[in-house]
Amino acid sequence: MEIIKSKKEYDVIVVGSGAGGGMATKILSDAGVNVALVESGPYFDPANPDQQTQLKWPWESPRRGAGTNRAFGDFHMSYGDWSLDGEPYSSVDGTDFKWWRSRMLGGRTNHWGRISLRFGPRDFKSKDFDGLGENWPISYEDIKPYYDKLDKLVGVYGTKENMFNEPDGFFLPPPKPRLHELFYIKGARKSNVKVMPSRLSVLTKRINNERGICFYCGQCDRSCSVYGDFSSSSCLVIPSLKGGKVDLYVNSMVNEVITDNNGRATGVSFINKENGKDYKIKGKIVVLAASACATARILLNSKSRAHPNGLGNSSNLIGKYLHDTTGAGRGVFIPELMNRKIYNEDGVGGMHVYSPWWLDSRKLDFPRGYHIEVSGGMTLPQYGIGWNPNDFNKFFGLRTGGYGDSLRDDVKKYYGSTVYLSGRGEAIPLKENYCEIDPDTNDKYGVPVLKFRYKWSDYEYKQAKHMHDTFEEIAYNMGGIPLGNKPTKKDNYGISVPGEIIHEVGTTRMGNDPKSSVVNKYERLHDVDNVYVVDAAPFVSQADKNPTWTIMALSMRTSEYIIDELKKQNV
Amino acid sequence: MKRRDSIKTMFLGSIGASLTLESCITSEDKTVLDQVWQYNYGRTTEELKWDYKVLTGKFFSDTELSTIEKIANIIIPPNEYGSIKDAGVVELFEIIAKDFSTPAHNQYGEKVLRRGLIVFESICNSRFNKSILECSDEQIKSIFDDIAFSDNKDEDLQEAIRLFAVYRGMVLTGYFTSEIGIKDLGYKGNTPNVWDGVPEEILKDYSVSYDEEWISRCVDQSKRNDLAEWDEDGNLLT
Numbered sequence: 001m002e003i004i005k006s007k008k009e010y011d012v013i014v015v016g017s018g019a020g021g022g023m024a025t026k027i028l029s030d031a032g033v034n035v036a037l038v039e040s041g042p043y044f045d046p047a048n049p050d051q052q053t054q055l056k057w058p059w060e061s062p063r064r065g066a067g068t069n070r071a072f073g074d075f076h077m078s079y080g081d082w083s084l085d086g087e088p089y090s091s092v093d094g095t096d097f098k099w100w101r102s103r104m105l106g107g108r109t110n111h112w113g114r115i116s117l118r119f120g121p122r123d124f125k126s127k128d129f130d131g132l133g134e135n136w137p138i139s140y141e142d143i144k145p146y147y148d149k150l151d152k153l154v155g156v157y158g159t160k161e162n163m164f165n166e167p168d169g170f171f172l173p174p175p176k177p178r179l180h181e182l183f184y185i186k187g188a189r190k191s192n193v194k195v196m197p198s199r200l201s202v203l204t205k206r207i208n209n210e211r212g213i214c215f216y217c218g219q220c221d222r223s224c225s226v227y228g229d230f231s232s233s234s235c236l237v238i239p240s241l242k243g244g245k246v247d248l249y250v251n252s253m254v255n256e257v258i259t260d261n262n263g264r265a266t267g268v269s270f271i272n273k274e275n276g277k278d279y280k281i282k283g284k285i286v287v288l289a290a291s292a293c294a295t296a297r298i299l300l301n302s303k304s305r306a307h308p309n310g311l312g313n314s315s316n317l318i319g320k321y322l323h324d325t326t327g328a329g330r331g332v333f334i335p336e337l338m339n340r341k342i343y344n345e346d347g348v349g350g351m352h353v354y355s356p357w358w359l360d361s362r363k364l365d366f367p368r369g370y371h372i373e374v375s376g377g378m379t380l381p382q383y384g385i386g387w388n389p390n391d392f393n394k395f396f397g398l399r400t401g402g403y404g405d406s407l408r409d410d411v412k413k414y415y416g417s418t419v420y421l422s423g424r425g426e427a428i429p430l431k432e433n434y435c436e437i438d439p440d441t442n443d444k445y446g447v448p449v450l451k452f453r454y455k456w457s458d459y460e461y462k463q464a465k466h467m468h469d470t471f472e473e474i475a476y477n478m479g480g481i482p483l484g485n486k487p488t489k490k491d492n493y494g495i496s497v498p499g500e501i502i503h504e505v506g507t508t509r510m511g512n513d514p515k516s517s518v519v520n521k522y523e524r525l526h527d528v529d530n531v532y533v534v535d536a537a538p539f540v541s542q543a544d545k546n547p548t549w550t551i552m553a554l555s556m557r558t559s560e561y562i563i564d565e566l567k568k569q570n571v
Numbered sequence: 572m573k574r575r576d577s578i579k580t581m582f583l584g585s586i587g588a589s590l591t592l593e594s595c596i597t598s599e600d601k602t603v604l605d606q607v608w609q610y611n612y613g614r615t616t617e618e619l620k621w622d623y624k625v626l627t628g629k630f631f632s633d634t635e636l637s638t639i640e641k642i643a644n645i646i647i648p649p650n651e652y653g654s655i656k657d658a659g660v661v662e663l664f665e666i667i668a669k670d671f672s673t674p675a676h677n678q679y680g681e682k683v684l685r686r687g688l689i690v691f692e693s694i695c696n697s698r699f700n701k702s703i704l705e706c707s708d709e710q711i712k713s714i715f716d717d718i719a720f721s722d723n724k725d726e727d728l729q730e731a732i733r734l735f736a737v738y739r740g741m742v743l744t745g746y747f748t749s750e751i752g753i754k755d756l757g758y759k760g761n762t763p764n765v766w767d768g769v770p771e772e773i774l775k776d777y778s779v780s781y782d783e784e785w786i787s788r789c790v791d792q793s794k795r796n797d798l799a800e801w802d803e804d805g806n807l808l809t
Contacts, residue, residue: 042615053613055761058748059659060612062622062666065748068673069618079615152801159788160805170805173790176768182779197788204790205799205809213795215763336777343770346760380761381753386743401720403646403712403739411747412756 003269003278010036010247011566013268013283015254015298018107019548020534020555021289022232022240027559029245033566036281037237038249038270040290041079041103044110044233046223053077054222058382066383073382077223078111079104082499086444090451097322097435097452098499099293105250106233107291108502110223113350114200114230115373115546116156118147118553120165123543130367132428132459136540137512137521140167146553154230154552155207158199166356172205174198174352175216178345180376180419181353183334187478193372193470194358201230201549202348210239218379220349229349252279255447256302257286257531263306265531271445284571285530285562289555292322292537293435296507297450300437310437312525317518318508319436321429322454323542325503326370327496328464329422330471331483333392337417345377357544366462370425370544372470378416386411395481418483421474423467426544427460429506433498454498464493503547505539523558530571534558630668630680635688638703639664642691645711646742650755658749660742667741684741687734694718694731767792 012028014021017039025037046052053075058064061074068074071081080103091097102108121140127133144167151170158171174197177185188195202214211234212226220229227234240246251273258267258280267282288295296319302311310318357369390410393400438451468486475482487494498504511517514526519538525531534555536547565571614622631639643655655661668680691714695703699710717723718731719739746752768789774780797809 049611051613056612057750057753057761059750060610062610062625062662063670064663064745066667066670068670069621074612085617148805151805155799157790168805170801171807172799173788173807175766176781176786176789179769179773179777179779182769182777182781185782186779197785205795206797207799216766217761217763219761341773341776342757342759343773344759344762344764345766345769346764347766378758378760381747381756381758383744383748385747387740389739389743399720399722401722401736401739403715403719405648405650407647407739407743408650408746408755411743415756 003280005280006282008282009267010034010281010283012036012285012287012562013038013281014287014289015268016040016107016289016291016294016535017105017237018102018232018289018291018535019109019551020536021287022106022109022236023552023555024287024289024534024559024562025246026236026240027556028562029240029243031563032245033563035240035246036249036283037246038252038254038268038281039105039107040253040273041105041107041251043248043250044079044105044223045238046077046110046231046234047225047227052222052225054219054225055217058380064383072111072221075219075222075382076111077221078102078108087449088441088443089449090438090441092451092453093455095453095455096497097454098497099450099452099504100499100502101291101294104233105237105248106223106231109230109232109548111221112548113373113546114202114220114348115350115354116154116199116201116230116549117356117371117545118167118169119143119543119545119550120167122165123541123545126368126541130361132367133541134429134509134511134516137510137517142521143550143553143557146556147549150549150553150556152207154201154235155203155211156199156201156549157197157204159197161196163194163356169199171199172203172207175204175348177352178347178377180334180337180416181351181374183337183478183480184374184419184421184474185353187474187476187480188355188372190477191470191473192358193355193474195353195355198351198354200348200350202350203228204348211235214348216344216347218346218349222349249281253445253447254290254298255445257288257298257311259302259304259306259311259528261306263304263528265311265528271447273445284566285532287532287534287558287562288537289533289535291535292504292507292539293319293450295533295535295537296435297437299508301448307527312508312518312527312531314527315515315518317431317516319450320431320434321506321509321540322433322435322452322504323427323429323506324454324496324498325501325542325544325546326425326427326456326460326463327422327501328467328471328487328494329420330468330475330486330494332419332421332471332475332478332480333395333483334417334419334478334480335395336479338413340378340416342378342416346380347377351375364466366459366466368426368428368459368463368544370423370463370467372467372474373422373424374419375422376416376419390414392417419478419480421471423464423471424501424544424546425460425463425467426542428457429509429541430457435507452499456492456495456498460495461489461493464495465489468493503536503542505536505542505547508533508537509540510538511540522561523554532558532562625666625669628669629665631665631685634704635685636661636665638688638692641703642711642738643742643745645708645715646739647746652755653751655742655746657751658746660745660749663745664741683734683737687738690731690734765792765795
């Protein structure tokens, strides 16, 4: 096989251009470090009219935006979802795990919900509180300066609340609540559930002259063409390319970290997806940010005499402690919101209000908390609208179904009268939940793929049950009727399939002891002093907080550490 | 690569790259090319190939398409905003029949959409000894009266009831995702604007109000263009 080798040696090779890789590229290249950024997908810029989906109407797609090609519909900005042609994975032991992969510059930051929550002091030391899982080797105080810098660099709106374990930051002002959100505030307060402005990385106010300000189209999941929301590509990578320190390799699937006889990394090999050829590039340092499971896969596939069971895997823990956020949700019909007067309430691409975890877990039968997200309103019609035009008639003893002019009126009558409540909770990381190499299956590039084993524990089921009890109470307190049946034990309390919330973390967890962790507190492999991991793989535990803000703060911290190491010529 | 070039490359690839575009293009190909071109909604090369496939060829016969149009017009009759035709509903049936063709879709076009026509035709035929196209609207409505409501428990009609619900869903979704349907619905967004809260008169209508303390911390839209600056405690100064 022909392998094309480049003579140039980079200071740092960054693998993956999402939240972690984009931040590393930005911090390193700003400091004058020569960076090769290797991305498995194509170049992407939402300002490019040929790639833009923002502000498109449903009829601009021949299938009216249906989810044939993209799981969340034609306009959703992710190249790739839970399945990719020719790149399979499987689950074992009767379990199920769904693995989302966005193959594009900026990765999943182009479609994410922009919910930007800091982990709190307790989130880093949860074991001290409930004896479960493991503590992080760092504390909130270690990471706080980076959260502060991140807030100012990237922008996040929110309000100072002085709440335990929900640290405040440098916030832009939040948008005013929408009408259904006022109903939620009323209902939540009646149920003694704390409710406050959400915290999203959307620019409600100018933070620099390179990025535009939010113009309230409600479509952050399509990636903003004026960069009014945060995406790694728009806000970190593309600006970094202008500095002349970054070589970007797109459509380049890294399959292995290459090591020398002493087991130190010397570079990476990748397959160019356009010509199918193999390439090798050299670097003093390798920074992996391919996403938790893809990073684990690369490491496990990087076998050598020095690292017979995968690079950095002397602990045998790579792939273990895989965990995702828990999810459960319930729709609520609000009769008072029927026959709405219509005005533009798109707002930002997500909720304007939410409920952080508000209870003391010691008084409950499950150890870790969850937050509640709210959606609804008079949203842009998409494929599926009107499918059951008058289902809610049943609440008034009227017939459902029919045909004729009255159907139009039914759709209008019920438009904007549904609110959806979603719980997002913390799971306990378990060694028994993992991904590993499936030696019997290769992807279309000839590289061994992953298989998963993931089961929720009773803690997560009890948490989902609590979510549903809460949703129902809030639903009634906001004058609504919860839709469908409340899931029971038989339905696993309606908990999401692991991977569905797309917050998978933990596959190279961080710690001080090389026997019980894969990377140290600077996200460097214990076994190899020039390989780092800056995606969510090093997470010891995933709070209920959405991982992106913490991925980026840690990546910033690690990048500064790398700059120091390079200055000291330790590498 | 520019969109036009990438469509051209994709198109050439699909009909044999050794030929030039001009020498081998049939008039039918050209129609398809124009159709792919008409939809400009940020596709990747793979997605363009898929769209090309979906927009090529024919699933329903002309008779079937006319039948769908007739049914659709009874499900949603024309009004001042336009008709089923204006909303592109019939084209949507044709496209979805070809588009929902992955293994997961389990032959949706054949087993659901075409099956619907077969079942409706057979009821029509047994009752009136005529095809749907030959029947009067009143005759068709008399059938719909039996199959358009989920509370009809007649066992012989359950398949028809299930399939009618799909047809109704497709027609309504097609209508309300079209330009005229969205106008009819009255949706006001998908355009740059400045959100400054629920309009005052709406708040009054629902007897709700903004909590002063909450609203005092929300964005002052007159200052949205001022560069954000904070003191060291994170208090916004601008």
